[in-house]
Amino acid sequence: MEFETIVFYALAVATVIPAFGVMMAKDIVRVAFWLLASLSGVAGLFIMLDADFLGVTQVLVYIGGILVLILFGIMMTHRDPVLVSADDDRRRSPFTGLLVSLMTFGALMGVILGTGWNVSGGLANGKLSGEPTAAPLGKALLTDYVLPFEIVSVLLLVVLCGAAYIARRGKDEEASNA
Amino acid sequence: MNGATVADLGLVLPELILTGMALVLILVARRIQSTSVPVVATVLAAAAAVAASWWVLSKEPQSAFGGLITVDGYAQFFKVLVAAALALVALLSVKGLEGSGAPRSEYHVLLLLASVGMMLTVSAVDMVTFYLGLELITLCSYILVGITVDRPSSNEAAIKYFLLASFASALMLFGISITYGLTGTTSFSGVAASIAERGLADDPLQLAALALIAAGLAFKIGAVPFHSWVPDAYQGASTPVAAFLASGSKAAGLAALGRVVVIAFGPDSPALSIILVGLAALSVAVGSVLVLAQTDMKRLLAYSSIAHVGYAVMGLTAGTDAGASATMTYAFFYVFMTLGAFGVVIGLGARGATLDGYQGLASQRPGVAGVMLLFLLALTGIPLTSGFVAKFVVISSAVGAGYVVLAVLAVVCSVVSAFVYMRIAVLMYMREPESPTPARFPVTLSVAIAIAAIVTLVGGVLPRLITDWAVAP
Amino acid sequence: MTISMNTILGLSALLFGIGMFGFLARRNIILMFISVEVMLNAVNLSLVGFSWHMEDPRGQVLALFVIAVAAAEAGIGLGLVIALNRNKPGAGVGDLTELKW
Numbered sequence: 150m151e152f153e154t155i156v157f158y159a160l161a162v163a164t165v166i167p168a169f170g171v172m173m174a175k176d177i178v179r180v181a182f183w184l185l186a187s188l189s190g191v192a193g194l195f196i197m198l199d200a201d202f203l204g205v206t207q208v209l210v211y212i213g214g215i216l217v218l219i220l221f222g223i224m225m226t227h228r229d230p231v232l233v234s235a236d237d238d239r240r241r242s243p244f245t246g247l248l249v250s251l252m253t254f255g256a257l258m259g260v261i262l263g264t265g266w267n268v269s270g271g272l273a274n275g276k277l278s279g280e281p282t283a284a285p286l287g288k289a290l291l292t293d294y295v296l297p298f299e300i301v302s303v304l305l306l307v308v309l310c311g312a313a314y315i316a317r318r319g320k321d322e323e324a325s326n327a
Numbered sequence: 328m329n330g331a332t333v334a335d336l337g338l339v340l341p342e343l344i345l346t347g348m349a350l351v352l353i354l355v356a357r358r359i360q361s362t363s364v365p366v367v368a369t370v371l372a373a374a375a376a377v378a379a380s381w382w383v384l385s386k387e388p389q390s391a392f393g394g395l396i397t398v399d400g401y402a403q404f405f406k407v408l409v410a411a412a413l414a415l416v417a418l419l420s421v422k423g424l425e426g427s428g429a430p431r432s433e434y435h436v437l438l439l440l441a442s443v444g445m446m447l448t449v450s451a452v453d454m455v456t457f458y459l460g461l462e463l464i465t466l467c468s469y470i471l472v473g474i475t476v477d478r479p480s481s482n483e484a485a486i487k488y489f490l491l492a493s494f495a496s497a498l499m500l501f502g503i504s505i506t507y508g509l510t511g512t513t514s515f516s517g518v519a520a521s522i523a524e525r526g527l528a529d530d531p532l533q534l535a536a537l538a539l540i541a542a543g544l545a546f547k548i549g550a551v552p553f554h555s556w557v558p559d560a561y562q563g564a565s566t567p568v569a570a571f572l573a574s575g576s577k578a579a580g581l582a583a584l585g586r587v588v589v590i591a592f593g594p595d596s597p598a599l600s601i602i603l604v605g606l607a608a609l610s611v612a613v614g615s616v617l618v619l620a621q622t623d624m625k626r627l628l629a630y631s632s633i634a635h636v637g638y639a640v641m642g643l644t645a646g647t648d649a650g651a652s653a654t655m656t657y658a659f660f661y662v663f664m665t666l667g668a669f670g671v672v673i674g675l676g677a678r679g680a681t682l683d684g685y686q687g688l689a690s691q692r693p694g695v696a697g698v699m700l701l702f703l704l705a706l707t708g709i710p711l712t713s714g715f716v717a718k719f720v721v722i723s724s725a726v727g728a729g730y731v732v733l734a735v736l737a738v739v740c741s742v743v744s745a746f747v748y749m750r751i752a753v754l755m756y757m758r759e760p761e762s763p764t765p766a767r768f769p770v771t772l773s774v775a776i777a778i779a780a781i782v783t784l785v786g787g788v789l790p791r792l793i794t795d796w797a798v799a800p
Numbered sequence: 801m802t803i804s805m806n807t808i809l810g811l812s813a814l815l816f817g818i819g820m821f822g823f824l825a826r827r828n829i830i831l832m833f834i835s836v837e838v839m840l841n842a843v844n845l846s847l848v849g850f851s852w853h854m855e856d857p858r859g860q861v862l863a864l865f866v867i868a869v870a871a872a873e874a875g876i877g878l879g880l881v882i883a884l885n886r887n888k889p890g891a892g893v894g895d896l897t898e899l900k901w
Contacts, residue, residue: 154802161811168815168838172822177830184834191841198808198852200860203844203867210867215837215874222830222878226885246824254817260531261809264509282860289861296339296392300447300459301868303346304466307440308872310353311470314433315485316879455862462869469876479887486880490832493873494823497839500866501816504843504859508809508850513858 157197164190181220188212202283335391338383338398341376341406342443345413348372349439356432365435366417366771372439373414376446380406394514395453401655401800402450405582408659409445412575413438415666416567418775422768423567423673427475434474438571441467445579452590454503454513457583461499461547464576465492471571472564484563491556492546499543505536515591522593534598540587541602548580550640551609554633561629569625570669573632574662581639581658585651586800588643595646600728603644607725608733610637615740619747622682624672627747628665631706634744635661638737642721645728648799653720655797660713660786664705667779671699674768674776685751687760695768696755698780703748705783708741713786720794808849815842829884833877840870 167190170183188211195204290298336343348368352359359365380403388399396402416438424434444463451457469492473485507513509532510521527533546553561569592599614634621627639661642654671679674695678684689696705714718741725734768776786793815838822835844863851859 151802157803165811165814165818168818171834171838172818172825177828180831180834184837187838188841191845194811194845195848198848200848200851200863203848203860203863206864206867207844210871211837211841214871218874218878219830219834222881225882226830246821249824250817250821253820254813257535257813257816258810260535261806261813264530264532264806282857285857286860286864289857290864293393294395294455294861296335296395297455297459297865300444300456300463301865303440303443304459304463304869304872306353307437307463307466307470308875310433310436311467311474312875312879314430315470315473315476315876316882317476455865458862459865459869462872466872466876469880473880473883476883477887482880482884482887486829486884489873489877489880490823490829490836493833493836493877494839496869497816497819497836497843500840500843501846504846504850504862505809507859507862508805508846508853511854511856513862 160193338391340379342446344375345439345443349436352432352436359432365432369417369435370414373410376410377407395456396450397452400798405449406446408578409442409575412662413442415775416571418771419670419673420567421771427565428477429474437467437471448579449582452515471568472560480563484560488556488560495543495546498539502536502539518591519593544584548636550606550636551613558626558629562625566673573665578658589651607637607640611740615744638721641725645724650724651799652797653724656720656794657717660717663779663782664702668702670776674772675765685754686758688755691760691764707745707748711787713783716790805853812842812846
């Protein structure tokens with residue numbers, strides 16, 4: 150086996166095992182750290198798949214942003230025994246979930262293994278292999294995909310307004326702390 | 328693809344008007360003291376968006392932004408509908424938000440931007456804009472549902488909605504991703520061409536992708552079995568927000584579903600027909616039966632909306648252009664009748680929240696009771712109201728496609744659900760009042776209800792005024 | 801690299817299944833949210849895989865948008881959790897009983 154292939158499989162294992170950890174861990178802070186490992190594994194896989202820009206974005210946004218946000222959420226609700234532990238006795242029996250997800254996974258795997266892939270899909274927008282992807286992606290975002298790009302900026306504006314309003318302290322609390 | 332030009336901006340004029348007004352409202356948010364300014368601004372923006380849609384429609388149908396969206400009669404029809412729903416909901420909010428502690432301008436900003444999302448969704452012909460438009464709608468909706476932060480039920484509803492909606496988005500995205508991988512393209516017409524050319528219609532993986540996308544979309548429109556968030560979100564949200572979710576969001580979701588069905592996955596896909604028939608039958612049956620057990624008006628209207636979505640989806644089961652235009656007609660009339668019913672609920676305030684509040688309304692406020700009766704008749708589907716026309720076109724399109732059993736089920740269920748609507752009518756007309764006469768409705772609210780009532784009546788008598796505009800993509 | 805598309809998509813489906821299990825089995829709001837993030841990562845992995853396989857940048861562009869939307873959702877979700885915590889300290893999904901599930 151090539152060296153790259155071995156690295157790919159190693160990264161795959163480094164993504165999936167922490168993902169199991171995320172689902173199994175009892176303590177929510179441990180869950181967050183398992184998630185860190187899994188997200189890093191995905192970032193590595195992105196880089197192996199010639200998506201260097203996405204790999205870096207994954208580290209910046211997912212690990213630097215979303216994961217930190219989740220940790221903030223955990224800490225700000227820390228007094229809360231229910232939110233912090235993943236408490237088994239309050240958990241619904243996992244069997245329904247296990248059944249549904251196994252069925253979905255099995256069905257997907259079954260059809261995936263039977264599929265031959267379209268190799269000639271690559272279209273007019275230029276090849277990606279081996280080149281750094283920041284330039285072509287940036288170009289695509291500001292030419293062909295300028296409308297979706299703007300939709301995302303509106304989306305972030307909505308979040309800015311909405312999340313700030315929803316998470317602000319209530320009026321009575323503000324008054325008592327003033 | 329050949330990129331975007333400045334001329335493309337003219338084609339998204341309605342969206343630009345609404346976004347611009349939202350930005351202005353954000354900038355002046357802290358200076359606005361009166362409640363009427365944002366309402367007037369929203370209504371004006373919606374009116375301008377309708378005018379802009381007419382203007383854009385007067386040109387040839389064309390695609391914009393390198394084929395990511397299209398500007399055709401189908402999109403403009405739904406854009407006008409979305410703008411009308413936005414204006415009516417803004418008018419309803421004058422009374423509906425009183426004392427809820429929700430911030431006036433932020434609330435209207437979110438309504439405006441959610442409408443932008445709806446307009447983009449209805450004109451999307453590419454998976455990318457389709458996904459982002461739907462996400463813009465849902466993100467605004469989470470915040471709108473949870474905007475009355477001091478009320479625990481609002482917060483709870485927002486969290487349930489948020490968790491289930493993000494799960495549904497993930498399902499839909501996996502479907503989109505697989506479709507992209509199989510067909511090598513994200514544009515709806517490209518997907519259809521690739522499926523036809525390479526014989527993917529029976530490919531099991533493509534079917535799995537189709538099922539995932541259908542599940543995600545069924546969630547967005549609240550069709551059974553992905554409906555569990557609907558009653559909770561409507562009940563927890565403030566009433567105008569529930570009205571907005573029931574009208575604008577449903578219409579946009581149905582429009583997106585219609586385009587996916589008619590253009591991307593093709594009318595010839597038997598699997599798609601089975602999925603749609605299943606969704607329609609389950610939604611109609613479950614919605615009509617569960618609505619009988621409700622005593623809270625918002626939950627009642629929520630289950631009614633589930634059943635009505637089922638009827639609307641029936642039009643799409645045919646997979647033909649005529650079927651799609653039946654669904655368009657249904658969406659149009661349903662938006663006005665449900666907004667009218669929500670308007671009466673809002674106007675009656677605390678008394679309107681439960682069924683018992685309607686006792687003896689006719690002797691106290693005959694006008695209000697009369698209008699409510701009209702909306703109830705329309706929701707049931709009685710002739711001479713728009714509800715009958717709407718049900719007639721979708722049921723006949725299902726019969727035309729050979730789904731006679733589905734059509735019979737729809738008729739039976741509409742008789743079943745008539746019991747609950749008629750129960751309200753009986754309470755209004757045949758009981759003695761137990762509570763004091765409700766206060767007069769504010770002018771804005773009366774205007775909104777009057778518009779909804781006029782559309783419901785005129786649509787029932789002269790349906791061609793609307794159905795002529797309902798042209799499939 | 802001799803990796804077949806089936807391997808990548810299989811890996812992605814595995815991650816997706818794990819996330820789905822987490823969403824359906826866990827009864828803690830933050831954990832359910834984390835499970836959705838795992839599912840979105842699975843989707844992104846498949847998108848990037850297709851993009852690599854077909855040498856077409858569109859999959860990567862779509863994955864980029866998915867990451868942006870996920871970040872936006874995270875912001876709102878955590879805002880809602882904090883508001884819930886303020887209204888009802890100690891609430892898990894099991895405590896969301898004001899409305900019937």
